[in-house]
Amino acid sequence: MTTSPMPRGSCSCQQVSFTLTGPVLFRALCHCSICQRFNAAPYGDVLAIRAGDVAVKGAEHIAYRSHRQPPLLSRGRCARCDGVAIERLNLPLMPKIYLIPAQTFEAAAVLPKASFHIFYDKRQQDHADTLPKSSGYLPSELRFTRALLTSLLKK
Numbered sequence: 583m584t585t586s587p588m589p590r591g592s593c594s595c596q597q598v599s600f601t602l603t604g605p606v607l608f609r610a611l612c613h614c615s616i617c618q619r620f621n622a623a624p625y626g627d628v629l630a631i632r633a634g635d636v637a638v639k640g641a642e643h644i645a646y647r648s649h650r651q652p653p654l655l656s657r658g659r660c661a662r663c664d665g666v667a668i669e670r671l672n673l674p675l676m677p678k679i680y681l682i683p684a685q686t687f688e689a690a691a692v693l694p695k696a697s698f699h700i701f702y703d704k705r706q707q708d709h710a711d712t713l714p715k716s717s718g719y720l721p722s723e724l725r726f727t728r729a730l731l732t733s734l735l736k737k
């Protein structure tokens with residue numbers, strides 16, 4: 583075990599807070615329009631982690647909403663401050679996964695670096711990094727699902 587504290591985060595008003603108790607599976611940057619709106623940012627920056635590896639406080643204050651059918655992903659905001667909280671991924675045959683926006687973590691939290699971009703064709707700005715970039719619905723969904731499967735099988 584490492585001695586550095588586990589990453590912690592919260593919504594803006596701190597009514598909903600969480601601590602990671604296990605490893606982050608991966609971190610991804612999504613440029614789709616729903617992520618842009620949900621995060622009020624040029625793109626979504628999320629950490630994927632097993633739901634069982636996150637200790638959530640104030641979970642009853644999270645209001646979840648799905649923005650697309652089928653509702654595989656529901657996005658949660660704090661009911662009090664409307665700040666982004668946790669996104670829940672419910673894929674068949676998979677363990678429950680949370681996607682936690684990087685912006686919710688405390689500034690001091692040590693987070694893994696992002697490993698790819700998806701929906702890059704919807705980007706508001708170019709990114710000069712060397713990360714893989716997928717454009718379009720199917721390639722983006724496939725890259726994300728592949729990252730999820732690979733990381734789940736590794737851990």
Ligand SMILES: [Zn+2]
Nearest residue numbers: 593595660663
């Ligand atoms: Zn809040």
Ligand SMILES: [Zn+2]
Nearest residue numbers: 612613614617
């Ligand atoms: Zn997205």
